Each structure stands twice: as structure tokens, then as C-alpha cells.
Amino acid sequence: MRIAQVAPLTEAIPPKLYGGTERVVHWLTEELVALGHDVTLFASGDSITSAKLEAPWPRALRLDGAVRDPNALHMMMLEQVRRRCDNEEFDLLHFHLDYYPWSLFHRQPTPFLTTLHGRLDLPEHQPVFSTFSEIPVVSISDSQRRPVPNANWVRTIHHGLPADLLSPIATKPGYLAVLGRIAPEKGVDRAIRIAIRADIPLKIAAKVDRADQDYFDQVIEPMLHHPLIEFIGEIGDQQKSEFLSGALGLLLPLDWPEPFGLVMIESMACGAPVIAYNRGSVPEIIESGLTGYIVEDETSAVAAVHQLEELDRSAIRARFEERFTARRMALDYLSAYRSLVAKATPPRIKLVSAE
Amino acid sequence: MRIAQVAPLTEAIPPKLYGGTERVVHWLTEELVALGHDVTLFASGDSITSAKLEAPWPRALRLDGAVRDPNALHMMMLEQVRRRCDNEEFDLLHFHLDYYPWSLFHRQPTPFLTTLHGRLDLPEHQPVFSTFSEIPVVSISDSQRRPVPNANWVRTIHHGLPADLLSPIATKPGYLAVLGRIAPEKGVDRAIRIAIRADIPLKIAAKVDRADQDYFDQVIEPMLHHPLIEFIGEIGDQQKSEFLSGALGLLLPLDWPEPFGLVMIESMACGAPVIAYNRGSVPEIIESGLTGYIVEDETSAVAAVHQLEELDRSAIRARFEERFTARRMALDYLSAYRSLVAKATPPRIKLVSAE
Numbered sequence: 276m277r278i279a280q281v282a283p284l285t286e287a288i289p290p291k292l293y294g295g296t297e298r299v300v301h302w303l304t305e306e307l308v309a310l311g312h313d314v315t316l317f318a319s320g321d322s323i324t325s326a327k328l329e330a331p332w333p334r335a336l337r338l339d340g341a342v343r344d345p346n347a348l349h350m351m352m353l354e355q356v357r358r359r360c361d362n363e364e365f366d367l368l369h370f371h372l373d374y375y376p377w378s379l380f381h382r383q384p385t386p387f388l389t390t391l392h393g394r395l396d397l398p399e400h401q402p403v404f405s406t407f408s409e410i411p412v413v414s415i416s417d418s419q420r421r422p423v424p425n426a427n428w429v430r431t432i433h434h435g436l437p438a439d440l441l442s443p444i445a446t447k448p449g450y451l452a453v454l455g456r457i458a459p460e461k462g463v464d465r466a467i468r469i470a471i472r473a474d475i476p477l478k479i480a481a482k483v484d485r486a487d488q489d490y491f492d493q494v495i496e497p498m499l500h501h502p503l504i505e506f507i508g509e510i511g512d513q514q515k516s517e518f519l520s521g522a523l524g525l526l527l528p529l530d531w532p533e534p535f536g537l538v539m540i541e542s543m544a545c546g547a548p549v550i551a552y553n554r555g556s557v558p559e560i561i562e563s564g565l566t567g568y569i570v571e572d573e574t575s576a577v578a579a580v581h582q583l584e585e586l587d588r589s590a591i592r593a594r595f596e597e598r599f600t601a602r603r604m605a606l607d608y609l610s611a612y613r614s615l616v617a618k619a620t621p622p623r624i625k626l627v628s629a630e
Numbered sequence: 631m632r633i634a635q636v637a638p639l640t641e642a643i644p645p646k647l648y649g650g651t652e653r654v655v656h657w658l659t660e661e662l663v664a665l666g667h668d669v670t671l672f673a674s675g676d677s678i679t680s681a682k683l684e685a686p687w688p689r690a691l692r693l694d695g696a697v698r699d700p701n702a703l704h705m706m707m708l709e710q711v712r713r714r715c716d717n718e719e720f721d722l723l724h725f726h727l728d729y730y731p732w733s734l735f736h737r738q739p740t741p742f743l744t745t746l747h748g749r750l751d752l753p754e755h756q757p758v759f760s761t762f763s764e765i766p767v768v769s770i771s772d773s774q775r776r777p778v779p780n781a782n783w784v785r786t787i788h789h790g791l792p793a794d795l796l797s798p799i800a801t802k803p804g805y806l807a808v809l810g811r812i813a814p815e816k817g818v819d820r821a822i823r824i825a826i827r828a829d830i831p832l833k834i835a836a837k838v839d840r841a842d843q844d845y846f847d848q849v850i851e852p853m854l855h856h857p858l859i860e861f862i863g864e865i866g867d868q869q870k871s872e873f874l875s876g877a878l879g880l881l882l883p884l885d886w887p888e889p890f891g892l893v894m895i896e897s898m899a900c901g902a903p904v905i906a907y908n909r910g911s912v913p914e915i916i917e918s919g920l921t922g923y924i925v926e927d928e929t930s931a932v933a934a935v936h937q938l939e940e941l942d943r944s945a946i947r948a949r950f951e952e953r954f955t956a957r958r959m960a961l962d963y964l965s966a967y968r969s970l971v972a973k974a975t976p977p978r979i980k981l982v983s984a985e
Contacts, residue, residue, distance in 0.1 A: 331757070346701065347729055347754045351761045354733045374702055378709045378734045399702045402686070406706045 276612060279365045280304050280326065281317040281356055283372060284348055287335040288322040293456065293482060293509075295537055296392040299434050299604075300371050306437075306605035315365070317352055331355055353379055360385045367612045374403055377410045386619040388413060388429065388611060394534055396422040411615060413608075416556030419534040429611050433559070434535050435604030436544055436595075440512060443546040443592055444520040450476040450505075451580065452522035452547070454515070455538050457495055458487045460531035462552065467498045469526060469550075469573055473580040475503070477526070480518055482509035519545035524567065524583040527551040528576060536560065539567075543595035546588035550579045560599075566591045631967060634720045635659050635681065636672040636711055638727060639703055642690040643677040648811065648837060648864075650892055651747040654789050654959075655726050661792075661960035670720070672707055686710055708734055715740045722967045729758055732765045741974040743768060743784065743966060749889055751777040766970060768963075771911030774889040784966050788914070789890050790959030791899055791950075795867060798901040798947055799875040805831040805860075806935065807877035807902070809870070810893050812850055813842045815886035817907065822853045824881060824905075824928050828935040830858070832881070835873055837864035874900035879922065879938040882906035883931060891915065894922075898950035901943035905934045915954075921946045 280303070286294035289301035300316075301324070307314045308325040316322065320330030331352040336345045353376050359365060360383050368387035370376045380387045390413045395404075404423040414420045414431045451473070453466045463479065470477035479499075483491045499506045510518055519525065525542040532555035539560045542549050549567035551557045563569045565586070568579035597603075635658065641649035644656035655671075656679070662669045663680040671677065675685030686707040691700045708731050714720060715738050723742035725731045735742045745768045750759075759778040769775045769786045806828070808821045818834065825832035834854075838846045854861045865873055874880065880897040887910035894915045897904050904922035906912045916922045920941070923934035952958075 332754075341753045343752050344754055347758045350729050350733060351758050354761050357733055374705050378705060378712055379737075382734075382737065397698050398696045399687075399699055403702045403706050406709050 276609070276616070277313045277315075277364065277366045278307060278612065279315045279317060279356060279359070279368045280307075281352070281368060281370045281372060281376070282322075284319045284332055284336050284345065284352065286319075286337055288316060288318040288324060291321070291335065291338065295535075296371055298537070299392070302435065302437055302601040303605055303608060306601045307609070310605060310609070312609075317356060329355070349375060356380075357383065366616055369608070369612070374407060374410075377407045381407075381410060384619065386612075386615040387411070388608075388615060390415065390432070391419065392534070394532060395419060396532065413611060415535040416559050418532060418555050418559065421532075429615070430607070431559075432604060432607040432611065433556075433599065434537060434540065435599050435601040436537075436540055438596060438600045438602065441516045441519065441541055441544040443588065444516050446517075446521050448521055448523045448547070450478050450522060452519060452525045452542075453477065453479040453481055453527075454510075454518070454525060454541065455481050456487075457481045457483045457491050459490055459494075460529065460533075462528035462530045463495055464498060465528035465530075465552075465573055465576075466526040467495075467501070467504055469528065469576045469580065471501060471503055472573065472577045475523065475580060477504050478518070478522070479504070479506045480508065480510045480514075481506075515541060516545055519547045522547045524548045524550050524580065526576070527557070528570075528573070529554040529557070531555070533557070540595060540599040542567075543591050543599060546592040548583055548586045548588070548591055550576055550583070552576075562594065566594050631964070631971070632668045632670075632719065632721045633662060633967065634670045634672060634711060634714070634723045635662075636707070636723060636725045636727060636731070637677075639674045639687055639691050639707065640700065641674075641692055643671060643673040643679060646676070646690065646693065650890075651726055653892070654745075654747070657790065657792055657956040658960055658963060661956045662964070665960060665964070667964075672711060684710070704730060711735075712738065721971055724963070724967070729762060729765075732762045736762075736765060739974065741967075741970040742766070743963075743970060745770065745787070746774065747889070749887060750774060751887065768966060770890040771914050773887060773910050773914065776887075784970070785962070786914075787959060787962045787966065788911075788954065789892060789895065790954050790956040791892070791895055793951060793955045793957065796871045796874065796896055796899040798943065799871050801872075801876050803876055803878045803902070805833050805877060807874060807880045807897075808832065808834040808836055808882075809865075809873070809880060809896065810836050811842075812836045812838045812846050814845055814849075815884065817883035817885045818850055819853060820883035820885075820907075820928055820931075821881040822850075822856070822859055824883065824931045824935065826856060826858055827928065827932045830878065830935060832859050833873070833877070834859070834861045835863070835865040835869075836861075870896060871900055874902045877902045879903045879905050879935065881931070882912070883925075883928070884909040884912065886910070888912070895950060895954040897922075898946050898954060901947040903938055903941045903943070903946055905931055905938070907931075917949065921949050 282288050282300045286297040290297040304326050314326035316324045316326040317329045319335040320333035332348050370389045404426045411427050411429045417431050451470050457463050529552045535556050539549050553569050561567045570576040637643050637655045641652040645652040659681050669681035671679045671681040672684045674690040675688035687703050725744045759781045766782050766784045772786050806825050812818050884907045890911050894904050908924050918924045925931040925934050
């Protein structure tokens, strides 16, 4: 299939820094190429891909101090994609740009799909999805859909990681882990209290965005001086296998409706169970008693910590391989692509030659 | 003519606070209605207009703390306009939304025009205007065009004010004036030095945006303690006639390529001459020796201050009435609309009835 992946220009594909959407687009693109498809990736010129790269701008915009108006370049990119459709160059377009392409691509024949990567519960979402109720969209969890049930949901496709990106390393797990970003909605303060109440060391591998620096300084930093707590800052994919393999479990005491939460499947890829609050996608990702525990508050989280050793780490890795690889994600998307292509192509009467 | 004016949702039309684009859209809309046209204004629901108001969102987005993603609502508004075009409800669309509508409306038959309200010299503008080189655009000064000469410029249409919005009030002018916004590119520090060197009082009626607070605190505030300098903060249209009528002249020592500069014609409307640096639109607006003086630096500005009383204030008001009223602006736009409509309508052979 001739597939266009159209990514944000904000970060490179894969991202040089943090960027969940851009990592997922990268993994999906690589798997689609590996599966033999003809993939064109529209993304910033510092992207690295096995697909054909079409770069409307040389650098990821978040790192390009000269660009004041990222929207201008996104609109230009959409025009470029649209012109390629005039030449019927693609069988399917897969957008990762929210509602930006909808008005334009709704009125041309190449079928297209949009994965919604963010939360959908803001006040502006209701009228936007009412206006665009026919546009086919993919959710990254069922829970993400709740605020806008009237959208044209094609299906939920959970994210996946390359099977060999992270893997269990033989070691004796000895601490609880927090991985990702420190922000009020991530509940790192709760994670610290849970670890202290459970009397087990906690290692925090997380970055602090500039927007969250005040929160970090005022709320989190004063909590880091307890002897059980260790703050080790941001880590990359190369360090995650060791970090997660050494963890008794990952703590994810979320305080927002996380639309997916890649960190949960990163943990599972290393065989580490997850203790997560019952928010957003959590009950779809974590199987309580198998790959972790779903909890409601700090008390039940502390109880769950003491049950972590009952879980079979190789079974957790096995569930990751069954449910959350990039290959599975790519196959799910291909199935969605094919049904859209089939719907878009009017059935033709075949002339059967007499020869 | 059935005309749609499509405004940003950021501020109401007219704006509750500062907003040059929104003021111009308001004045243009009112004049078009007064001239007997059937005008529909797409704008936030707190707008006040003589046209038919179509409000995709009830409140101006800058004042609506609940909306995190203004682009979502702008894209929705464009879809709503586009659907009205399917019903051929408008003869012409006039957009004030930069490049946002171009891909979508380029591919439908209702003719449309975009007024570019901002600077066009940012690095992202080159590829954007190369991509959209056929889209008809109006500049608000000839100088605004310079960075993108290859755009499809229909014409320059200078802004205009309602003739009776501001007017000369009988008084004895006794000070120099600065009016508008305090920001590095506005050169208020230069204005202060010019007034002190000329030994004439300076009144500064200007607002300070949050983004410019540090600049104000560090650069401007320490300069305000001189006995000749008076800072009176932001003023509204009701106070401008008195403020400008009392001014010997307006100082505008710009440090950026101002695309238009409404303050110059506000000053002229009150008969007050303008001393402006030779930047951006200035030589198109100010006629040196008639409506003010165009200067190159502080030395020539001080010299010009001493020549202000040679200028005839009633002649300045007369030039305002000739060149910069909203009525003149509306007639210019109508002429541009008509030529676009004529181009879009294929000539038809008329059947002449024998009756």
C-alpha cells in the first residue's frame, strides 16, 4: 500500500527530546516499511526514517528558534500533501495533526485517517467534533473517547513498542520506580508518599519541563531529601531496560485521564509490574493481578506494593509481546487502512477476458 | 454584494482590549453595511456589529481562560464558512486569518481575498508564500510586501478610521505625545531622549503587555522620573481626541518595519503632526513637511520638533479626511472585491429579448 504518514513538525521523527506522538509515528512507520509497504513520511528534515522522507522544513520547530509561527509551516505541509493527492500518489493518508487536515482532506478522494494523540475533554472539543462528526478517527484508548462519543470512531488502536527496544535484564529488583515527567498530573508526590509508607526505596527517573519548574521546586524537591528517595533525572531508551528491570514495580499514581501512557508498556517490556491509579487508559492497559495492580488511592497502592512479588515477571513480558508491540500496532493500523480504502473504492465490474 | 468578513476569534469585533486587526475589521464591516451591502461577520459572540453576526464561539478567546487550543475553533469556523459556500451564500469572502484558509478555499469557486495584517519577514514566510503564490492578498502598506514580492498582491489598501471617531478639539497644544504600546520595537526610550533634548514635556499614553513588563521595568521606568516626562498609562478612543489635540506632535521613533501604524492616522485625525522614524509604512503615511516629519535619528527628530509649529493642523486633518477614512478604505476594498468577482465569473452571452 502507498501510505503517507503526516507527522507534526514540532519534533523530529524520532524525537531528539521527549515526544510521545513522534516516537509512536516513528515506530509505526518503521514497521510499515518492514512489512513491505511504500511509506512516505512528512516530517521535519532532521528526522531519520526507513520511509521516503518529505521534509517541508529542515529542522524540528521546537528546536528552531527562528520560527515564530509553526502553524504556517503545518498549513504549507498540508497543501503539499494535498497536491500529491491530485496526482493520486497515495492509497491512504495517516495524519497525526489533530483537526488541522480535516476540512481540506474531507473534500478529496484519497481516504485518510487521523490518530488523536491527546486528551479530548477541553471545552473547544465538543463543537469541533460536532462539526467534523464524519471524519474517521482512531483513539489510542477507549477511555480517550468518552468526552466525544459522537465522533466517527473507526477503532481504538493501543500504542506498541518495537519488541526489542526494551527487554528484561537479569538482576535482583530492589526499588520502586517512577519514569517520565514531573508534573502535577503525574502524581509524583503521591509516588513518594507511597514508597515511604511501604518502606521501600524509590528511584525517580524523570525530566522537569520549564513549565513545571515551579511545581518541582515547591512541591517535589522538598520531598526528595528522605533517605528512601533518589532523584536521577531524565534517562534515555538505552538506560530504561536496566532501570525498569531493577524495579520491583513502576508507580503511576496519575491525577489526570492519561490517554495512553507509554511508560506502562515500557515497564511491561522489561517484565516490571505497574501499580497505577484507575484513570484514563489504565484499566485497558494493565491487567490487575497479572501485569500489575490498579489502585484507587495511596492506601490501596501501599497494599499493592506488598503484593508485587506475587506477579510473574516473565508473564508480564509475555503479555507485552502479545498486546503491545509495534508490529501488532502496525497490523491494526493496516487493517483500519484497508477498510477505509475498501469503502473509498467503488466496487467495479470486472471484465473477464475470454482468452 | 453578499460579503463574508471572517475575523480572528482572539478578540471581539470591535476588541474589548487592544487589537489593531479587530478594530480595522470592525470599521470596514460598518462602512460596508452603511454602503448598503449584505455583510456577514464571522467573529466571536461578544462582537457588536451592524452586519449579520455568525459566532462559532461565544467569547473572544484571549479572554476565555477555558480554551486551550484556539486553532481548533478557527478550523471549525473555516469549515462553517466553507459549507456556506456550498450553498453559494456569498459573492465574496474576505479573510483576516493569514494563511489558514488558503488550501481550503483555493479549491472552491467563491472568490476570496486575504488582508495580511502582520509583518512578513520571518523565515517561515518565504516557503509559505512560495507554496501559496496564487492566493490573492492585500497589503496594508507597500513596504509590508518587500520580503515576499512573489505573492499574488492584488493591491495595497491603507487602513482608515471612521471620519468622526477622533477630531480636533480647540486647545493650545503644549506637549509631545507617545500613544500606543511600550515595547522595544516602539522606541519609547528614544522618544523620551528626544523630548528631553528638545526641552519640551512628553506625555506617554501607552499600555504595557505582560510580555514587555521586564523591558518596561528595566529600560523605560527608570527614564520616567525626569520632570519633563509624564506616564499616563493606556487610554481609550474617548480620550484620544483630547490627548492628541493637546499635543504639539506625536513621536513615533520606531525600531521595526511597522506594517501600518494606526496611531499615525489617529494623530492626523486630531490635526496633530507626526514625527516618525523612516521605517516600514512611515513614508507612505506621513507627508514630510505637510502632516509631519520623517526623520532618521534622534538628532534630526529634535530638529523636527522645533519645526512642528510651522505645520498647519487643519491641513493635517484635511489630509486625514482625504486619505485615511474608513469610507475610503471600504471603497478601496469594494473595488478589489469587484475585480475578483469579475475574474471569477465567466462572461455570459446575454439573450436579448425581442419584447
